[in-house]
Amino acid sequence: MPEMLRLLFALFVLVTFGVVAAPEVQAQKRTGLAIESFQITMGTLQNLRREGLPESLLLVLGTLKDRRFPAKNAFVAALGALSTTAQNPDETELILHYAGAERLRIRADEFSSDLNAGEALFRGNVHGWVSRENLEFTMLKLQINRLKEPLGERLTGAGAVWFRQWNRELNADYMVFQRGWQGKRRDSEFLNEQTLQLEGNVRLTTPRGSLRTHKLFADFLHHRAELEGLPTSEGRFRVEANLDLIALPEADEATELRLAGDPNVQRVIVQAYRAVLDADKGEAVFEGEVEMERTPEEMFVRAERIALHADKAQRLQLARAEQDVCLQQPGRVARAKRASFDELTKMIVLEGDAEVLSGQYYLRGNRINLFLEVNRGFAQGDETAPIEVTILMDESDTTPTSFSCR
Numbered sequence: 001m002p003e004m005l006r007l008l009f010a011l012f013v014l015v016t017f018g019v020v021a022a023p024e025v026q027a028q029k030r031t032g033l034a035i036e037s038f039q040i041t042m043g044t045l046q047n048l049r050r051e052g053l054p055e056s057l058l059l060v061l062g063t064l065k066d067r068r069f070p071a072k073n074a075f076v077a078a079l080g081a082l083s084t085t086a087q088n089p090d091e092t093e094l095i096l097h098y099a100g101a102e103r104l105r106i107r108a109d110e111f112s113s114d115l116n117a118g119e120a121l122f123r124g125n126v127h128g129w130v131s132r133e134n135l136e137f138t139m140l141k142l143q144i145n146r147l148k149e150p151l152g153e154r155l156t157g158a159g160a161v162w163f164r165q166w167n168r169e170l171n172a173d174y175m176v177f178q179r180g181w182q183g184k185r186r187d188s189e190f191l192n193e194q195t196l197q198l199e200g201n202v203r204l205t206t207p208r209g210s211l212r213t214h215k216l217f218a219d220f221l222h223h224r225a226e227l228e229g230l231p232t233s234e235g236r237f238r239v240e241a242n243l244d245l246i247a248l249p250e251a252d253e254a255t256e257l258r259l260a261g262d263p264n265v266q267r268v269i270v271q272a273y274r275a276v277l278d279a280d281k282g283e284a285v286f287e288g289e290v291e292m293e294r295t296p297e298e299m300f301v302r303a304e305r306i307a308l309h310a311d312k313a314q315r316l317q318l319a320r321a322e323q324d325v326c327l328q329q330p331g332r333v334a335r336a337k338r339a340s341f342d343e344l345t346k347m348i349v350l351e352g353d354a355e356v357l358s359g360q361y362y363l364r365g366n367r368i369n370l371f372l373e374v375n376r377g378f379a380q381g382d383e384t385a386p387i388e389v390t391i392l393m394d395e396s397d398t399t400p401t402s403f404s405c406r
Contacts, residue, residue: 038075038099040064047098047134050166053091060084061095075099097131105129106142118146126157135165152180152193161198167207172216173200194220213237223279229272229288236271236289268316269293270306282310282317292319300328301339302405317343325350326405332358332374333405346372355403362390 042065045058060082069075079085079095086092109124122142129136140159147154155177163170180193196218204211214235215228229237242265273288285307286292292301304323311317319341327334327348337352348370350356356363356370365387 038069038072038096039067040099041066043133044095044098048094051094051098053094056084057086057091072096098134100131105131108142118148120144133165135163137161137163147180150180151182151184152178154178169203169205170198171201171203172198174198191221196220207242209239209241211237211239225277227272227275227277229274231273236273237275238269238271239275240267240269242267264296266297267295268308269295270308272306282312284308284310290321292321298330300405301341302326303339315343319343326403328405329374332356332370333403334358334368334370335403335405336368341372348372357403360391364388 040061045062045065048061049055049058063082064078067078069078075096076092079092086095106122106126106128108122108126111120111122113120120143124140126139126142127136128138128142137157139157139161141157143156145154145156146152155175157175159173161170161172161175176197178193178195179191181190182192183190196216198216200214202211202213202216211227213227214230214237216225218225227237227239229235270286270290270292272286272290275284275286277284285305287305290301290303290306292306293299301319301321303321303325305321307320308316309318309320321339321341323337325336325339327339327350334348334350334354334356336350336354339351340349341347342349350368350370352366354363354365354368356368358374368387
């Protein structure tokens with residue numbers, strides 16, 4: 001689940017927006033910012049790797065990382081002095097493209113700006129690019145504000161908001177991106193706020209997973225996000241994660257496409273009304289009629305609250321479910337007040353009025369330990385409250401109680 005948050009962070013690396021300067025309020029069809037300098041950044045190297053440049057070239061380009069060149073001629077001269085150089089004009093153009101310090105270019109039907117208010121407004125068929133991030137966006141209205149007290153920037157978009165970066169897409173009806181600085185300088189070391197709000201038909205789609213929700217709030221500095229669905233019977237949000245791809249953070253686009261379409265890869269799908277995702281803690285907490293499904297194991301879990309815990313590599317380690325927990329797998333159904341699912345020991349622990357129906361066995365107890373794999377059966381119960389077992393001798397026998405999770 002932390003991968004969802006990491007994808008959002010990657011998608012919005014673009015946010016170095018500045019207000020387009022104009023001496024007075026005016027309208028025009030097209031506006032943009034020119035490339036003024038060149039700089040190799042980590043993002044530059046990642047984008048060039050995606051474009052297929054050889055690792056030997058990327059390695060020497062890394063020696064120029066974070067050096068700023070004020071003009072194209074100076075940057076090209078520095079490239080020519082490297083021990084390994086671009087082998088053809090196409091490679092050189094790619095390097096210039098992703099190293100150019102162009103921030104933002106926007107087209108719109110109408111444009112106006114007010115320097116005194118620190119505001120720029122774009123209306124009608126707004127279409128923007130951030131070339132070095134390979135990012136494109138469209139919307140009906142975009143407003144950019146530069147704030148003086150306290151020092152900050154705010155970007156507000158409305159109407160069919162759409163972003164695309166590589167093979168990732170984001171949609172929403174409304175968005176607000178805001179960041180602020182402590183003191184008087186817009187330097188990264190003084191950045192103390194960087195947040196994103198999305199509302200209305202929010203959708204994030206990537207080969208590694210997808211997200212559909214009504215509201216999303218992301219705090220980039222604290223690596224935290226909140227999701228909220230609509231308060232209706234069909235209003236829960238939906239998160240899907242491709243676990244096999246998440247375990248391969250350096251996978252290239254071909255690998256992403258192959259695993260995204262593979263029906264045998266491990267996936268987790270979660271639906272709920274509310275969630276908090278904390279990437280630093282490796283934790284995602286879902287609340288409100290939560291349903292979690294894992295494939296291809298066909299495991300289904302329903303509860304009022306489910307917390308997922310991942311390691312630093314974002315591999316799922318533990319899941320805890322609380323309040324009216326129900327678990328269903330092919331050949332087994334169980335319910336309890338609480339349940340935990342341990343990916344390391346491959347065990348499920350049911351606690352509080354636990355019941356299990358598996359094949360010809362019906363079990364009851366205060367605590368029941370199950371193997372994650374259905375065919376391995378169950379382990380043991382609580383030492384102070386042994387398991388009560390009913391063996392169904394033939395198909396005509398009925399269980400003391402019958403239940404289903406779906």
